[in-house]
Amino acid sequence: MIKKILVTGSSGQIGSELVMALRTIYGGENVIASDKCDNASKKIKSSGPFEKLDVLNYNEIDQIIDKHQVDAIVHLAAILSAVGEKNPMLAWNVNINGLINVLELAREKKLLRVLIPSSIAAFGPTTPVENTPQKTILKPTTMYGVTKVAGELLADYYVSKYGIDVRGLRYPGIISNETMPGGGTTDYAVAIYYEAVKSGKYECFLSENTNLPMMYMPDCLKATLDLFHADYTKLKNHSDFNVAAFSVTPKLMAESIKKYMPEFEITYKPDFRQAIADSWPNSIDDSCARAEWGWQPAFDLDSMTQDMLKVISEKHKQGLI
Secondary structure, three states: OOOOEEEEOOOOOOHHHHHHHHHHHHOHHHEEEEEOOOOOOHHHHHHOOEEEOOOOOHHHHHHHHHHHOOOEEEEOOOOOHHHHHHOHHHHHHHHHHHHHHHHHHHHHOOOOEEEOOEEHHHOOOOOOOOOEOOOOOOOOOOHHHHHHHHHHHHHHHHHHHHOOOEEOEEEOEEEOOOOOOOOOOOOHHHHHHHHHHHOOEEEEOOOOOOOEEEEEHHHHHHHHHHHHOOOHHHOOOOOOEEOOOEEEOHHHHHHHHHOOOOOOEEEEOOOOHHHHHHOOOOOEOOHHHHHHHOOOOOOOHHHHHHHHHHHHHHHHHOOOO
16 A cells, blocks of 8 residues: 655646645655755645655665655656757756666665656657557657657566556646646647736747647646556556547637637747647547546646636736736
8 A cells, every 4th residue: 555655856847736636645744745956835845745856866766765665656857848859968867867766766665656657759750640549659759759758668667577566648738827837848838828818918839730639737637646546457558558638729729718818819930849749649549548547538628728717817916927
């Protein structure tokens, strides 16, 4: 039975909210938040333990596992796609060597479970773009994508070689009203809502018809927790589950916003992230996740838009953004 969970990369977009969700389930003192920088929110630091941790430092991870008697790890620490293309060796070092440290410690200490998210960045331009299947061509053209493919293979290796319970899911673009993203290609889908509220206009770094799979943060948390708690004996796959909610273009997202803010304006100025987005699928087949652990999203584009605008507008009124 899992009692203590270490979350790496806990100050990131997903980690900052996943830590709080896990603490609701396991109790604040039983979920150890960690990040390389000591920049965790007051909410995280006041609700449970926080450790400064560099995942490239094997001994630091080892010591924290022993200190807190950790028996499961959610490994979120990573360099994302856009930042990774600017510094590919950093992405390789953090994403691969940090992962190896976590997997090796899980093996040595016989941890009960490790969850290591992957991404749609594992796909590439030769992958089928519509309804991309679970088992398909994985030939990404970004360093981030290369590390995600390698990570999936390494995780599955530790499952088959050592019998460790390692599991993971391929995140689409994640949209949150809580924490700003940190260097991904789908970041426009968060910024567009903030700018809609603050200024009524937004200049998008992707072209208007760039169709990408997306997911609202509540569904992201649900998917992550559902897989983390899934019955291991029912999993035929382990580290590469496709998950999907909806696919959307910047144009469609802007039209959704205009339903509630008719004066909103959008312009387009594609940059280097356009080539990254063009290498990713338009839509995802997540039938394996639905069959093996009951995955089902709750939000579509319009229900997400309503909630995003409501929450961000309230923050704006309070002077928080």
